[in-house]
Amino acid sequence: MTKKRPEVVASTDNVDAYISQCPEDIQRKLKQIRAAIKKVAPGAIETTSYFDIPGYSYPGYDYHGMFAWFSFQNSFIGLHVRPPTIENHKKEVAGYATTKAIVKFPCDSPVPVPLVRKLVKASIALMKGKK
DSSP: OOOOOOOOOOOHHHHHHHHHTSOHHHHHHHHHHHHHHHHHSTTOEEESTTTSSOEEEOTTSSGGGEEEEEEEOSSEEEEEEOTTHHHHTTTTTTTSEEOSSEEEEETTSOOOHHHHHHHHHHHHHHHHHTO
């Protein structure tokens, strides 16, 4: 039996709570990423109901319309986007550790807001192309 993912439920308060649990210097960086995502994805649903990390979706698309998430680990802040977004932007993310779906920004460096916007836009475009 396969486990069904929960439906996406708007939970801005939970995103606020997620951010507030992080160290103050990290909170500022997470708020920058949050603002960058909201700028390029107006009207997106903000939630933590999908992976227990802040995520963004537009209804009506595959994967419950999820296209971006962010997270904090001890040594990095992760921007999670749909594959193959990272692969398609190899040159732009070359200075960062990456996985198939995550680019890891070091906690002791400024957030590259233009790069965040570019990757989120690309992730949205991939999602919309699959409809």
